[in-house]
Amino acid sequence: xxxxxxxxxxxxxxxxxxxxxxxxxEFYALPSYMNEAANVVPNLQPGRLNAPxxxxxxxxxxxxxxxxxxxxxxxxxxxxLTPHSSETWELKTADLRIFGWIYRPKIxxxxxxxxxxxxxxxxxxxxxxxxxxxxxxxxxxxxxLDLDEPKFTAGAFDALx
Amino acid sequence: MPSFEFDxxxxxxxxxxxxxxxxxxxxxxxxxxxSERKVTQQQIAEKLDTSRAVINRQIMGLxxxxxxxxAEILWxxxxxxxxxxxxxxxxxxxxxxxxxxxxxxxxxxxxxAPTSGEIEAPREEPAKARAA
Numbered sequence: 337x338x339x340x341x342x343x344x345x346x347x348x349x350x351x352x353x354x355x356x357x358x359x360x361x362e363f364y365a366l367p368s369y370m371n372e373a374a375n376v377v378p379n380l381q382p383g384r385l386n387a388p389x390x391x392x393x394x395x396x397x398x399x400x401x402x403x404x405x406x407x408x409x410x411x412x413x414x415x416x417l418t419p420h421s422s423e424t425w426e427l428k429t430a431d432l433r434i435f436g437w438i439y440r441p442k443i444x445x446x447x448x449x450x451x452x453x454x455x456x457x458x459x460x461x462x463x464x465x466x467x468x469x470x471x472x473x474x475x476x477x478x479x480x481l482d483l484d485e486p487k488f489t490a491g492a493f494d495a496l497x
Numbered sequence: 498m499p500s501f502e503f504d505x506x507x508x509x510x511x512x513x514x515x516x517x518x519x520x521x522x523x524x525x526x527x528x529x530x531x532s533e534r535k536v537t538q539q540q541i542a543e544k545l546d547t548s549r550a551v552i553n554r555q556i557m558g559l560x561x562x563x564x565x566x567x568a569e570i571l572w573x574x575x576x577x578x579x580x581x582x583x584x585x586x587x588x589x590x591x592x593x594x595x596x597x598x599x600x601x602x603x604x605x606x607x608x609x610a611p612t613s614g615e616i617e618a619p620r621e622e623p624a625k626a627r628a629a
Binding site: 354373390394400401409 | 525
C-alpha cells in the first residue's frame with residue numbers, strides 16, 4: 337500500500353510558526369516544486385502587479401496561510417485557492433501560482449510553481465504556458481506517481497479546505 | 498518521508514507576515530461588511546476620494562499601504578484598526594538569544610587603586626607542577 341507519506345520523492349514542507357500558530361493543514365511537495373522553491377523563486381522579482389512582497393515572501397505567506405489553517409478565499413475578487421477541472425488546484429499569490437491537487441481534505445500536494453506573468457498575455461505575445469497546459473502537467477505528474485487510488489479527493493471547496 | 502523547513506529568514510518573515518496580517522484583517526472586515534451591508538469597493542473609493550481600482554489593489558495587497566490608508570479604509574466601512582506592540586519572549590528572537598535576554602548583573606565596585614590580585618596578569622604555573 338503506497339500512501340503519500342511512503343513515497344520517497346515527496347517532501348513534507350514545514351514553515352517556522354509564530355506564537356499562536358499551529359499546523360492545521362499539511363503541504364507536501366514534489367521534486368519540481370522543491371527545485372523551483374530553492375533555485376527559481378529566490379531569484380524572481382515582483383512581476384507586473386508590482387506587489388510589495390517579493391515572490392519568496394509571497395511563497396512563505398501562502399504556505400503560512402495554508403498550513404496554519406487561515407481562511408482561504410475563492411471568490412469574485414479574491415482568490416487564494418482556485419479549483420480547476422480534473423481536480424487540480426492552484427494556490428495563488430500576486431506573482432506565483434502553485435499548481436497541485438488536494439490529496440485528502442486539508443492536504444495539498446504542490447507539483448510545481450509557476451510565475452504569474454508567464455500565464456498572462458504580454459502585449460501581443462501569448463502566455464508562456466496556458467492554465468490548461470499547467471493543469472494537464474499536474475494530471476500527468478499525478479498519474480505517474482506510484483500512489484494508491486484515490487490519488488486525489490474531489491468535493492466542495494469548504495469540505496476540502 | 499523527508500521533511501523540509503522553508504525558512505526565508507526571520508527579518509523577511511516578520512515583515513512580510515505583518516503586512517499580510519494587516520491585509521487579511523482588512524479583507525475580513527470588508528467581507529463582513531459586504532455580507533451584512535452590501536458595502537462595495539466603489540463606495541469606499543468615493544468616501545476616500547480615490548478610484549475603485551486603487552482601493553481594489555490596496556485591499557488585495559498589491560500596494561504597500563500607509564498606516565493612514567489602513568485606518569481610512571477601515572473607517573470607511575465602520576471599523577477601526579487596533580495595534581499593539583509586545584516584547585518577544587526570551588529565546589524566540591534570533592537577535593535576542595537567551596543568554597543576552599537574561600543578563601546577569603555584573604556590579605563591581607570601582608577601586609582606582611586595587612590592592613587585590615583581581616586584575617593582575619595570571620602567573621605561570623611552575624614547570625614542575627605542569628610536568629606532574
